[in-house]
Amino acid sequence: MLSESEIGAYREDFEALFGAGAAPALYFAPGRVNLIGEHTDYNGGLVLPLAMEQGTYMLARPREQPPARLRSTAAGGEAVVEFDPRAIEKSGDWSDYVRGVFAVLSRASQPPPPFEALVFGDLPREAGLSSSASLEVVSALAAAGLGYNLSREETARVAWRAENEFVGVPCGIMDQFAIALAEDGHALLLDCLTEKYRHIPYNLPDTALVIGHTGVGRSLAASAYRERRRECGEALALITRRVGAREHLAEVTAEELEAARDILPEHLFMRARHVVEEQRRVLEATECLRAGDPQKLGSLLNLSHASLRDLYRVSSPELDALQDISLRQPGVWGCRMTGAGFGGCVIALVDRDAVPAYLEAMPERYRPAVGREPFFIVLDRPAMGAMRIS
Numbered sequence: 001m002l003s004e005s006e007i008g009a010y011r012e013d014f015e016a017l018f019g020a021g022a023a024p025a026l027y028f029a030p031g032r033v034n035l036i037g038e039h040t041d042y043n044g045g046l047v048l049p050l051a052m053e054q055g056t057y058m059l060a061r062p063r064e065q066p067p068a069r070l071r072s073t074a075a076g077g078e079a080v081v082e083f084d085p086r087a088i089e090k091s092g093d094w095s096d097y098v099r100g101v102f103a104v105l106s107r108a109s110q111p112p113p114p115f116e117a118l119v120f121g122d123l124p125r126e127a128g129l130s131s132s133a134s135l136e137v138v139s140a141l142a143a144a145g146l147g148y149n150l151s152r153e154e155t156a157r158v159a160w161r162a163e164n165e166f167v168g169v170p171c172g173i174m175d176q177f178a179i180a181l182a183e184d185g186h187a188l189l190l191d192c193l194t195e196k197y198r199h200i201p202y203n204l205p206d207t208a209l210v211i212g213h214t215g216v217g218r219s220l221a222a223s224a225y226r227e228r229r230r231e232c233g234e235a236l237a238l239i240t241r242r243v244g245a246r247e248h249l250a251e252v253t254a255e256e257l258e259a260a261r262d263i264l265p266e267h268l269f270m271r272a273r274h275v276v277e278e279q280r281r282v283l284e285a286t287e288c289l290r291a292g293d294p295q296k297l298g299s300l301l302n303l304s305h306a307s308l309r310d311l312y313r314v315s316s317p318e319l320d321a322l323q324d325i326s327l328r329q330p331g332v333w334g335c336r337m338t339g340a341g342f343g344g345c346v347i348a349l350v351d352r353d354a355v356p357a358y359l360e361a362m363p364e365r366y367r368p369a370v371g372r373e374p375f376f377i378v379l380d381r382p383a384m385g386a387m388r389i390s
């Protein structure tokens with residue numbers, strides 16, 4: 001979270017940029033990490049993400065006349081972006097995440113009033129921590145402040161549609177739902193098929209989650225993501241020939257998958273096996289949170305990583321090295337890649353007392369092995385979801 005005084009400085013920037021007048025409203029949407037349930041959301045499965053303290057802030061207020069005017073400090077001193085709220089078009093820059101939200105809302109009801117907004121925050125970009133979903137959700141919150149009537153679920157859905165329909169990235173619903181619906185001290189167990197969810201108390205007070213960034217962005221992520229989605233569709237089509245109609249891969253049981261093994265090419269069997277087994281791991285991990293069992297949770301994280309590496313094939317040498325080195329540090333219960341893969345971050349479940357030594361040892365061991373500079377973010381407990389601050 002940013003401090004009061006940091007936010008105060010942004011309020012001054014806002015006024016310097018857009019002029020004095022009514023005080024703008026302040027909105028916040030966190031980044032997310034996924035504890036477990038990876039590449040299951042678009043397969044109609046379960047996910048168990050939680051919110052970070054870091055996130056995206058937006059100061060926004062209506063203005064008299066078009067255009068809408070936006071500026072983001074996150075990308076470093078960028079110029080003000082303008083667009084006509086009655087005819088929103090794609091620009092190819094960061095503002096598409098904001099434009100997309102208002103374009104979706106315009107289509108569903110009416111165009112937004114002209115507004116001016118300043119975006120800032122403390123969430124690393126391109127890190128697999130959902131900075132784009134965070135910007136979409138904060139924009140949807142600002143839209144609610146400008147007159148749209150949106151529940152928390154609708155906020156998530158609008159943000160998801162902006163990503164899929166306007167930006168053109170075919171992501172699942174996990175990120176936007178996690179960010180919009182998360183609650184302090186809880187993970188979010190979300191069924192991506194029904195969109196039903198439960199807040200699961202995070203009962204691991206003696207541990208912290210350490211998010212470790214590999215120092216590698218997610219350059220391959222987009223193309224590989226589309227390829228995995230396609231492969232899951234192909235696997236499902238073959239499996240249903242053997243076991244009968246199923247809408248999604250996550251509905252297939254381990255026995256059904258085995259029954260269809262002989263008609264599946266090896267790589268499709270591996271993809272499907274990851275999804276089917278990961279689904280079960282999410283349920284087991286939920287029990288671990290409730291029971292406060294870091295040992296079992298740690299082993300589930302390790303199994304998930306192995307499955308993403310060997311069966312789903314979305315890990316990378318850097319993610320594998322960071323996981324492997326993490327597991328050799330004292331007080332680490334488990335570790336796995338989180339998010340889409342091909343770079344980005346791992347999460348390690350670490351005894352709270354062991355965190356300082358972990359943070360000291362990790363860069364020294366990872367840097368020479370991989371030749372990249374990692375960075376780490378400690379999450380003591382799950383943080384709150386998106387909200388209007390003032």
Ligand code: GLA
Pocket residue numbers: 037038039040041042171172173174175339340341
């Ligand atoms: C990205 C997508 C999510 C989800 C994960 C993989 O973060 O945005 O919808 O599919 O990858 O679990």
